[in-house]
Amino acid sequence: MKILVTGGAGFIGSHVADAYIAAGHEVAVLDNLSTGREENVNPKAALHRVDIRDLAKVNDAIASFKPDVVNHHAAQSEVPKSVADPGYDAHVNVVGGLNVLRACVDNSVRKVIFSSTGGALYGEPDVVPADEDHPIRPLSPYGTSKFAFEQYLGTFERTFHLNYTVLRYANVYGARQDFFAEEGRVVAIFAGRMIEGKPLTIDGDGNQSRDMLHVGDIAAANLAALEKGDGGTFHVSSGFPVTVNDLFRKLSILTEYKLEPRFGPGRKGDVYRIALDNTRARERLGWEPRIQLEEGLRLTVDYFRGQIARLRSST
Ligand SMILES: NC(=O)c1ccc[n+]([C@@H]2O[C@H](COP(=O)([O-])OP(=O)(O)OC[C@H]3O[C@@H](n4cnc5c(N)ncnc54)[C@H](O)[C@@H]3O)[C@@H](O)[C@H]2O)c1
Structure with a gap:
C-alpha cells in the first residue's frame, strides 16, 4: 500500500x-x-518539505505520490501553545488539515487516519476510565481544534465519500520525544533531568494522573487502522491512570536518581485525573496495548541515555 504520513518527521x-x-x-x-x-x-521514505497551510503544495505532494491512505499526524501539538496563540493552532490543525482533506478528495485517496487526542477532549471526566461517548468539553483551544477536525472528517465522508478512522491517543511517551520541551511530555522531561542529575519540579501535588501509552503501541494501532475501523473513533490508551508521583518513583529507580522532587504550583487548565477506556479499539481494531509501563519507561530511559551521551561527546 502507498501511505503518506503527514508529520512523519515528528515524534x-x-x-x-x-x-x-x-x-x-x-x-x-x-x-x-x-x-x-x-x-x-x-x-x-521520501520527504516532502511542505507546510500543510499551503494548499497548492499539499496538493502537488499528494498528486505526485498518489497514496492509497493518508495518515495525518502533522499538527500544532502543544496545549500551552494553543492557549498562547489559538489562531495559529486553528490555522495548522483546522485550515491545514482541511487542505490535506481537499487534496485527498481531489486525488482519490481511499482513507485518512487521524491522530486525535483523548486527553484534551473531555475536560475533567465524569467517569474514569472515560469511553469515546463521554461528553466533549475541551479546556484548551488545542482540544477544540482537534475535535473540529474530527467533525470535518464526518462531513467529508458523508459528502465526498472519503473514508476515515479517528484514533484518540492517551499521553504518548517514548524515543524521539523532545526532552528539552518545557511543558507536558512528563516522561521525556523527567528522564532527561534525572539522567543528568538535575533538580526537578513537579507541578502541583503530583497526585494528578494520566493515561500513559508507549509510542510502539500507538504505531501498532495505526497499522491496524489500515484495514479496520472504517468510520470509527477509538481510544488508543492503556486504560489505567498513573500518577505523576508514580512516574517520578519508577523513573528514579531506572535512572538511580537520588534527589527529592520540588513541588510547584499546579498548572491552570490541567485535567486532574483521567484514563481512557480502550474496549472499542480492542473489539473493532483487534488492537491491545502490549508494552507495560515499566518496560516502556526502561526503553525510553535507555534511549535518552544514548542521546545525552552522544550530545556530551559531540561538545
Ligand atoms: N504526544 C502526545 O501525547 C499526543 C497525544 C494525543 C495526540 N497527539 C497528536 O499526535 C500528532 C503528533 O504529535 P507529536 O507528539 O508527535 O508532536 P510533534 O510536534 O513531534 O509532531 C508534529 C509534526 O508535525 C509537523 N508540523 C507541524 N506543523 C506543520 C505544518 N504546518 N505543516 C507541516 N507539518 C507540520 C512538525 O514538524 C512535526 O514533525 C499530533 O497530531 C498530535 O496532536 C499527540
Whole structure:
C-alpha cells in the first residue's frame, strides 16, 4: 500500500512511518520540520518539505505520490501553545488539515487516519476510565481544534465519500520525544533531568494522573487502522491512570536518581485525573496495548541515555 504520513518527521509520526515501512508498505512523509527533525525520517521514505497551510503544495505532494491512505499526524501539538496563540493552532490543525482533506478528495485517496487526542477532549471526566461517548468539553483551544477536525472528517465522508478512522491517543511517551520541551511530555522531561542529575519540579501535588501509552503501541494501532475501523473513533490508551508521583518513583529507580522532587504550583487548565477506556479499539481494531509501563519507561530511559551521551561527546 502507498501511505503518506503527514508529520512523519515528528515524534509519533516517525514511529508510525517506521512501522508501515517494516510491514512492507511504501511510505512518503510530508512535514515542514517546524518541530520535527529530518533525522527522524526513515531513509526509505521520501520527504516532502511542505507546510500543510499551503494548499497548492499539499496538493502537488499528494498528486505526485498518489497514496492509497493518508495518515495525518502533522499538527500544532502543544496545549500551552494553543492557549498562547489559538489562531495559529486553528490555522495548522483546522485550515491545514482541511487542505490535506481537499487534496485527498481531489486525488482519490481511499482513507485518512487521524491522530486525535483523548486527553484534551473531555475536560475533567465524569467517569474514569472515560469511553469515546463521554461528553466533549475541551479546556484548551488545542482540544477544540482537534475535535473540529474530527467533525470535518464526518462531513467529508458523508459528502465526498472519503473514508476515515479517528484514533484518540492517551499521553504518548517514548524515543524521539523532545526532552528539552518545557511543558507536558512528563516522561521525556523527567528522564532527561534525572539522567543528568538535575533538580526537578513537579507541578502541583503530583497526585494528578494520566493515561500513559508507549509510542510502539500507538504505531501498532495505526497499522491496524489500515484495514479496520472504517468510520470509527477509538481510544488508543492503556486504560489505567498513573500518577505523576508514580512516574517520578519508577523513573528514579531506572535512572538511580537520588534527589527529592520540588513541588510547584499546579498548572491552570490541567485535567486532574483521567484514563481512557480502550474496549472499542480492542473489539473493532483487534488492537491491545502490549508494552507495560515499566518496560516502556526502561526503553525510553535507555534511549535518552544514548542521546545525552552522544550530545556530551559531540561538545
Ligand atoms: N504526544 C502526545 O501525547 C499526543 C497525544 C494525543 C495526540 N497527539 C497528536 O499526535 C500528532 C503528533 O504529535 P507529536 O507528539 O508527535 O508532536 P510533534 O510536534 O513531534 O509532531 C508534529 C509534526 O508535525 C509537523 N508540523 C507541524 N506543523 C506543520 C505544518 N504546518 N505543516 C507541516 N507539518 C507540520 C512538525 O514538524 C512535526 O514533525 C499530533 O497530531 C498530535 O496532536 C499527540
